[in-house]
Amino acid sequence: MAPGPEADGLYLERILELIALIQSSLEGFDEARFVADRDRLDSTAFRLFQIGELTNKLSLPAKQRHPEIAWTSIYGLRNIIAHHYE
Numbered sequence: 876m877a878p879g880p881e882a883d884g885l886y887l888e889r890i891l892e893l894i895a896l897i898q899s900s901l902e903g904f905d906e907a908r909f910v911a912d913r914d915r916l917d918s919t920a921f922r923l924f925q926i927g928e929l930t931n932k933l934s935l936p937a938k939q940r941h942p943e944i945a946w947t948s949i950y951g952l953r954n955i956i957a958h959h960y961e
Contacts, residue, residue: 883937886929893922893929913941927953 888912897919910917930938930949938946 880934880936882932883934886932889936890926890929893926897922924953927951927956954961 900915900918904915909919919934927950931953932945933946938944
C-alpha cells in the first residue's frame with residue numbers, strides 16, 4: 876500500500892503486531908540469555924527494522940497526532956540496524 880493517511884491504520888496495526896511479537900518472544904529472557912540466542916536476537920532486530928520502516932511510511936498528520944512518540948528516533952534505530960548490524 877502506498878504511504879498516506881488512508882494507509883496509516885494498517886501501518887499502525889502492523890506496528891502493534893510486531894511489538895506484540897517482540898514482547899512474546901522475549902518473555903522470560905534476561906539480557907544475557909537474549910544476547911546469547913542469535914536467532915532471537917536476529918528476529919527481534921528484524922522486527923525493529925520493520926517497525927522503523929513502517930513509521931517512515933506514516934503520514935505527517937498521523938505522526939502529529941502522537942507527538943509523545945519519538946518517530947525520528949524509531950526510524951533512526953531502523954537505520955542503525957540496517958547499516959551497522961553485524
